[in-house]
Amino acid sequence: MSAVRTVGIVGTGVIGAGWAARFLVRGIDVIAFDPADGAEEALRKKVATAWPSMLRLLGEDHVEAGKLSFTSDVRELAQASDWIQEAAPEREDLKIRLFKELDEVARPDVIIASSSSGYLPSRLQMECRHPGRVIIGHPFNPVYLLPLVEIVPGDKTTDETMERATRFYESAGMHVLRLKKEIDGYICDRLQEALWREALHLIKKDVATTGEIDDSIAYSAGLRWAFMGPFLTFHLAGGEGGMRHFLDQFDPEMDLPWTDLPFPEWSDEMSSRLIEGCEKQAAGRSVSEWEAKRNEVLVDIMHVLEKHGIGAGTVLSRGTAVTGR
Numbered sequence: 521m522s523a524v525r526t527v528g529i530v531g532t533g534v535i536g537a538g539w540a541a542r543f544l545v546r547g548i549d550v551i552a553f554d555p556a557d558g559a560e561e562a563l564r565k566k567v568a569t570a571w572p573s574m575l576r577l578l579g580e581d582h583v584e585a586g587k588l589s590f591t592s593d594v595r596e597l598a599q600a601s602d603w604i605q606e607a608a609p610e611r612e613d614l615k616i617r618l619f620k621e622l623d624e625v626a627r628p629d630v631i632i633a634s635s636s637s638g639y640l641p642s643r644l645q646m647e648c649r650h651p652g653r654v655i656i657g658h659p660f661n662p663v664y665l666l667p668l669v670e671i672v673p674g675d676k677t678t679d680e681t682m683e684r685a686t687r688f689y690e691s692a693g694m695h696v697l698r699l700k701k702e703i704d705g706y707i708c709d710r711l712q713e714a715l716w717r718e719a720l721h722l723i724k725k726d727v728a729t730t731g732e733i734d735d736s737i738a739y740s741a742g743l744r745w746a747f748m749g750p751f752l753t754f755h756l757a758g759g760e761g762g763m764r765h766f767l768d769q770f771d772p773e774m775d776l777p778w779t780d781l782p783f784p785e786w787s788d789e790m791s792s793r794l795i796e797g798c799e800k801q802a803a804g805r806s807v808s809e810w811e812a813k814r815n816e817v818l819v820d821i822m823h824v825l826e827k828h829g830i831g832a833g834t835v836l837s838r839g840t841a842v843t844g845r
């Protein structure tokens with residue numbers, strides 16, 4: 521495979537624009553496609569918003585950015601790209617159709633990755649002539665700051681594609697989590713979905729407000745989750761005996777009534793509690809103001825993690841990987 525000099529981004533909403541920013545700051549050219557009116561201007565605006573946080577994260581004053589171009593023809597994008605990152609709306613029929621079209625035009629060595637939050641790659645590749653190059657490359661918002669990407673193979677994805685994808689995403693400053701096999705929702709979204717459902721049950725039972733439920737995470741488990749997942753956390757919760765003692769203490773076969781995991785029955789009242797609750801939490805600040813605050817805090821947290829050589833900070837100590845041109 522030739523080096524990736526140009527990435528094609530299909531769909532430039534929240535995620536596509538985040539990918540564009542991540543690649544551009546590393547000197548990689550981006551060609552983008554999105555059928556929405558005003559999409560190019562909106563993309564350039566989102567990239568400009570991302571820029572100062574990325575520079576602060578990478579500790580750079582200035583970088584030789586890649587070139588950003590926009591096309592109204594997805595086939596032109598497929599022809600021009602060395603890597604294609606699809607970030608269109610989460611609709612399986614649309615993605616299957618897009619993958620078929622991209623696969624018809626792109627060079628056979630070009631990897632086509634979907635940002636899908638949960639679809640099976642075997643289904644996205646099923647109408648492709650070169651299905652071996654199709655994978656899921658699932659990022660997290662904001663893509664230009666958060667380093668995780670889950671890569672997931674479909675039935676027909678080759679090992680070589682997985683290897684190349686690992687190398688490419690690492691060169692873009694990411695931590696690559698390679699799933700052994702496909703599963704709906706992959707790993708992190710399954711965990712987030714479990715927490716989301718439990719939170720909805722608490723709302724439905726009127727145990728607490730959206731703000732109070734958020735606080736239960738932000739003031740406790742969330743602080744640990746910045747660098748430890750549920751397993752290492754509970755290993756420490758077992759004291760000197762670690763997970764062994766933890767399992768003795770909290771017998772895993774003891775079926776505690778601590779979860780209501782099936783999705784709760786929906787109602788307008790549930791919608792209102794969520795919407796009103798979140799608007800109250802936002803305390804008059806717009807989503808963009810919250811995004812700016814989130815970015816500032818995320819960059820600071822990652823610098824602290826880098827100092828301690830732990831978790832997401834380790835991608836920074838690996839080097840900034842800003843390539844320049």
Ligand SMILES: NC(=O)c1ccc[n+]([C@@H]2O[C@H](COP(=O)([O-])OP(=O)(O)OC[C@H]3O[C@@H](n4cnc5c(N)ncnc54)[C@H](O)[C@@H]3O)[C@@H](O)[C@H]2O)c1
Binds near residue numbers: 532536554556
């Ligand atoms: N938002 C998140 O937190 C998040 C996180 C990880 C992955 N994802 C996934 O990323 C993908 C994009 O999500 P998003 O949040 O950026 O959505 P979004 O609605 O912000 O953006 C989707 C973009 O796709 C464009 N689009 C519509 N039809 C298209 C077509 N035929 N071809 C190309 N583009 C088209 C829209 O105009 C829009 O700009 C989805 O698959 C989603 O599941 C989202």
